[in-house]
Amino acid sequence: MSKDTTVRSRVDSRLKADAETILNGQGITMSQAINLMLRQVVIQNKLPFDMEGAPKLNARAQALCDAYDAGVIPTTEYPDTKAFFASLGIN
Incomplete structure (x- = not known):
C-alpha cells in the first residue's frame, strides 16, 4: 500500500x-x-483500545442521549448541506 x-x-x-x-x-x-x-x-472496525478514563456524560447530556436513542427527540434529515444551512438561516 x-x-x-x-x-x-x-x-x-x-x-x-x-x-x-x-x-x-x-x-x-x-x-x-x-x-x-x-x-x-x-x-x-473500532478503536483498538478501551476508552476507560474517557470523560463521562453529565446527567443532562446522558438524558438527551437516552431520549434520542428512545426516539423521543425528533430528527430532521436534509438532502444536502445547502438545505441544512438554509434551515438555519445561513445562505
Whole structure:
C-alpha cells in the first residue's frame, strides 16, 4: 500500500515528547505507530483500545442521549448541506 497522503494533528508538546520517547524505546517512529493504529482501526472496525478514563456524560447530556436513542427527540434529515444551512438561516 503506497503512502500518498498526510495526516496532521495538533497535540500537546509534552505528550508528543513522552510518546516519542516510549515509541523510540520500542524501535518505531511516531509515523509508524500512527500507521499501526490506523490499520487496527480498519481491521477491528473500532478503536483498538478501551476508552476507560474517557470523560463521562453529565446527567443532562446522558438524558438527551437516552431520549434520542428512545426516539423521543425528533430528527430532521436534509438532502444536502445547502438545505441544512438554509434551515438555519445561513445562505
